[in-house]
Amino acid sequence: MSDDVLTADDPLYEELYDVRREAESMGNFIDRDVTPEIHELRAKGPVHKGKLREILGLPVTYERHVNATGRQHYTVLTYEACETAFRNPGLFSNTVQMDPRVPEKDRTGLLEIDPPKHRAYRRTIQPKFLMPEALGWWRNRTIDSIVERLVERLSTRERADLNIEYCARIPVYTITTAIGLHGNEALRFRHAYLNSTSASRKISREERMRNFQLVESLLMDLVAARREEPQDDLISYLVDKPLQLPGQDPRLLTDAEIMTQAKLVMVAGGGTSWRQMGITLFALLSNRDQLEDVKMNRDLMDDAIEESLRWEPTAPYHYRLVMADTEFYGHQIPEGSVLELGLGPANRDPARWDHPDLFDIHRPKLTNMAFGLGTHRCLGMNVAKVEMARGIDALLDAFPDMRFDPDAPAPFMTGGLEQRGPSALPVLLR
Template structure:
């Protein structure tokens, strides 16, 4: 889980933003300390990491303004924003920084966990692994089924903009509603045997990547990363299997950032 699932998306998203090598790993470490891990660390350490995140990313932004490269920050630096009435402007450093910081945080963690969930399910059922290995077109179906069966982020908050009544419950404007996409993905009125991980089920739209204006911005990148990772494993270790002598992995993360505690394997 750490050696493959976590490293691949972090490597891709940080390189895509113009960071690489040890700088990318250091950036990711400081980003986690200043966000997800902030509640468990001393405030001084959190603030130091936040300062490092800003310093490193603003250095990239400044460098790309002088010499654009083939990365997302360069594209943002060169972007022209239509402000209406025929006016336009470039993006400010603060806007580029906020966007890049968000994408690096979101693009690493979600793909990491979803890849681990999908891999574990395939390896837990060797017949499914063998089916995907022998027909690589099934890999995308397995990824879609993984996002339906166990999305890494099954619950999202939404702000109610006006008074509304839903299923007999009055919800006033300004309320926060937690939408459980994971439950919708197992609605028995929509899915046959919804609790079963089945890569052969008829393909339908699911909510593992959100929907409408909140649909995941990076879903196609994430799916391609997972497709490449699983193909790579099948090419190199076609008979890989879960390590029967290792401690049984667990699904951790509760209602957000779900993922496998580990995926111990034997390589063949």
């Protein structure tokens, strides 16, 4: 990747990495902080019948998953109840994310299948995302050089918007380079993918199809090239990985299966990490005493990241399909219903955390739900944590006096109910 690709000003950054614009394009933007209302609901009980949007009086036109349309929803708001659901994937299934028009035999995406099939596919790629690989291959192959070049770009500046000029760039180029795409394909791929799904409400069906075909052809061409000439990237890694599906002989992944894995990594890795890094910086810059603690003791960086994940997870709601009639925390829930698991509300459950609305890197260490729990715990969480730690460390080293720009509009948390991030991160670097 050339430096000018990584550091160039590209209008696609403004289009793809504006949290409010992202939510508006999906049709799920909310214009108020619903945290106090969530606390009131949780105090009345861990589970409530109905969609959270309906309960809160928010617009209900947005449907995150096609397979959830028309089903009875139940909203889950406590840590204990969410954990119970996550620990029972046989009863509370991730197949809510599947497209019901796709035959079951063709469903190979990790987010839409359950064990044992899920376990078999996850084993083909998970070793590359364990923490030793995140601290080794990922840092050496991608993260460190990207962070260094971005910091160098900022070194001549007095002020910057870290959301667009830093946080947005690290994950998307980390993933692009790791997959094996060229740097100048990173933004184009993300733009095409985000405009190829049913969530792209503001474009025509024909344009969505064109974008879908672009994504498919780009990845299929890459898989074919790596079969011909392997390199040190994720596609080449997957080409040689055996798949052991239950009751079948081991075999190599097909081109389509590799493409599905790569697509998930590209889209998830290039999106959630960007917003969560911004949330962590927003929280630290808003709490100067804790920022000073981290600057003085970098061992606290991991605590700061974990606290940001607890305090404001960028993807605060996950969904599950109920596979059989069941009693769940006082509700008789029929088969075919949908659970809305409130990871964000669970992370602020006062039964688990004192003063949960406060950002406090010194609070006792307890597991939070930002990356989910159990079978579908986020595949890329270790890489995301290393991206955030290395990125913020480098900023603090290069710009020890970094602070919010008093002449810019004050940043705030924004987005949809289902995805959160800062409005911007305008800072003075010196």
